[in-house]
Amino acid sequence: MTAPGDGPRGAVIERENPSRTSELVGTVGVSGPERVDALVRRADAAQRSWAATGIARRLAALAAGADAIAGRLEPLAELLARESGKVLADCRGEVGFAGTYLRWVVEHAPAAYADREIDDAAGRLLRLPRPYGVVAAITPWNAPIILTLLKVAPALAAGNAVVVKPSPLAPLAVSEVLRLLAGALPDGTLAVVHGDAAAGAALVGHPLVRKVAFTGGGVAARQVAATAATQTTPVVLELGGNDAAIFLPDADLGTEPMRRLVLASFATSGQVCMAAKRLYVHRDRRDEFVAAYRAAAAEVLRVGDALTPGVSMGPVISAGAVARIERIVAAAVARGATALPLGTVDGGTDLAGGYFVAPTLVLNAPDDAEVITGEQFGPTVPLLLYDDEEELLARVNADELGLGGSVWSADEERAFALARRVEAGFVFVNTHNRTGLSLRAPFGGVKRSGYGREYAEEGLAEYAQTCVVHAPGPFRPGGAGLPANAYPG
Numbered sequence: 001m002t003a004p005g006d007g008p009r010g011a012v013i014e015r016e017n018p019s020r021t022s023e024l025v026g027t028v029g030v031s032g033p034e035r036v037d038a039l040v041r042r043a044d045a046a047q048r049s050w051a052a053t054g055i056a057r058r059l060a061a062l063a064a065g066a067d068a069i070a071g072r073l074e075p076l077a078e079l080l081a082r083e084s085g086k087v088l089a090d091c092r093g094e095v096g097f098a099g100t101y102l103r104w105v106v107e108h109a110p111a112a113y114a115d116r117e118i119d120d121a122a123g124r125l126l127r128l129p130r131p132y133g134v135v136a137a138i139t140p141w142n143a144p145i146i147l148t149l150l151k152v153a154p155a156l157a158a159g160n161a162v163v164v165k166p167s168p169l170a171p172l173a174v175s176e177v178l179r180l181l182a183g184a185l186p187d188g189t190l191a192v193v194h195g196d197a198a199a200g201a202a203l204v205g206h207p208l209v210r211k212v213a214f215t216g217g218g219v220a221a222r223q224v225a226a227t228a229a230t231q232t233t234p235v236v237l238e239l240g241g242n243d244a245a246i247f248l249p250d251a252d253l254g255t256e257p258m259r260r261l262v263l264a265s266f267a268t269s270g271q272v273c274m275a276a277k278r279l280y281v282h283r284d285r286r287d288e289f290v291a292a293y294r295a296a297a298a299e300v301l302r303v304g305d306a307l308t309p310g311v312s313m314g315p316v317i318s319a320g321a322v323a324r325i326e327r328i329v330a331a332a333v334a335r336g337a338t339a340l341p342l343g344t345v346d347g348g349t350d351l352a353g354g355y356f357v358a359p360t361l362v363l364n365a366p367d368d369a370e371v372i373t374g375e376q377f378g379p380t381v382p383l384l385l386y387d388d389e390e391e392l393l394a395r396v397n398a399d400e401l402g403l404g405g406s407v408w409s410a411d412e413e414r415a416f417a418l419a420r421r422v423e424a425g426f427v428f429v430n431t432h433n434r435t436g437l438s439l440r441a442p443f444g445g446v447k448r449s450g451y452g453r454e455y456a457e458e459g460l461a462e463y464a465q466t467c468v469v470h471a472p473g474p475f476r477p478g479g480a481g482l483p484a485n486a487y488p489g
């Protein structure tokens with residue numbers, strides 16, 4: 001189901017290995033507008049019979065797809081590691097978690113998408129959760145498989161057809177996952193198109209697309225929302241964050257929490273929407289924190305080729321990302337900050353041969369430095385000091401992004417009280433990033449981090465619209481009737 005090279009001059013996307021940029025991992029053909037149109041039309045034609053199939057058969061197909069993916073876990077994880085530079089253990093985790101999520105959907109979709117009928121004195125009311133039709137899923141490169149399945153699985157379960165456009169920076173493993181899943185489905189129900197913004201815009205603006213689910217950055221999100229608006233197509237936007245990790249004065253700075261915190265910032269080389277991107281520590285514990293943090297980083301952070309056993313941090317995604325992150329750190333240093341190097345380096349890796357960025361903890365950066373105000377999306381994190389909670393909250397909440405955050409404290413009540421006041425869609429307590437996720441907790445941002453939710457019942461609800469059939473009591477056979485212009489009681 002990978003699109004042939006039918007774009008201008010049969011254009012192809014070549015994906016190199018970020019750990020060893022001289023290695024070509026694979027290619028995909030760019031989908032031109034005719035290809036996008038053909039696949040959306042095919043999906044539209046397939047969708048009605050898919051919806052009519054009934055939920056039990058749809059979920060059986062998803063379960064078969066989950067088994068097919070599980071059977072290919074190892075080669076999929078290796079392909080993902082080679083195209084994205086994410087370390088192999090992370091990639092195994094992502095493929096395995098994608099299967100876990102698929103099975104969660106299979107278990108929970110029957111209740112979420114069930115028709116509900118009330119028949120009483122007030123009337124007979126039928127609530128029907130109906131699919132939208134064709135859903136367009138536009139996804140990023142940093143967790144391409146799970147972020148795609150968070151859209152595809154509930155959308156298919158609800159009876160939609162789906163056309164996915166993955167990021168050109170990691171299109172290979174997710175295409176293989178979609179091929180395996182599509183093998184369990186009727187033809188045309190699930191398709192993939194490839195390319196950059198042009199292919200994405202052709203998909204999002206297609207008149208037969210009835211819903212758009214997007215994960216990515218704010219710039220592309222605004223373009224996607226504007227394109228979707230030309231057809232009045234609803235969108236879900238899952239965007240970036242600038243998560244604060246807040247350490248209250250009583251927080252445990254022991255080995256375990258510090259290891260967890262380091263990886264909350266540096267897993268996937270910091271390229272995670274919900275990474276801990278600003279560390280707020282009480283001024284009195286600064287030296288103790290820096291020492292504990294560096295010691296934990298020395299243990300858990302080993303930089304090198306994503307496929308080398310024992311390496312916990314690979315390269316970043318592209319040469320552009322290297323330049324951007326190095327510029328942000330250099331700009332802070334030029335204004336008086338210090339960038340402390342962290343972790344160790346795998347001796348067998350040729351760092352000059354890949355897109356590697358040395359992990360750093362940035363101290364003493366001014367509050368308006370880009371490493372603090374923007375989403376660095378790379379292996380550097382600033383440490384900020386505070387004196388009291390009100391001043392701290394004002395600084396944390398000053399950010400326009402509101403995806404995640406965390407509060408660390410020995411006193412859970414105190415942590416929850418503060419967490420309630422953090423302007424973010426998901427606040428973790430005593431952890432941060434994926435160790436704090438739960439399949440039963442909805443995930444998504446507030447403010448400029450987007451709208452709509454993934455995971456949990458809310459994530460299922462995004463893919464069905466409740467339609468109603470209603471016979472009001474007064475007008476049912478034997479009813480007392482109402483004046484012609486009456487409001488309901």
Ligand code: NAD
Nearest residue numbers: 139140141166167197200201216217220223238239240273
């Ligand atoms: P991006 O915005 O550059 O690209 C995302 C996708 O949109 C890609 O497939 C891209 O080709 C496509 N695209 C770009 N312009 C488009 C347009 N005009 N029309 C249609 N499609 C278009 O993001 P990225 O660099 O791939 O991902 C990194 C960003 O994603 C970060 O900001 C990160 O925080 C965010 N993110 C958010 C979540 C979340 O759940 N909230 C999860 C992961 C990543």
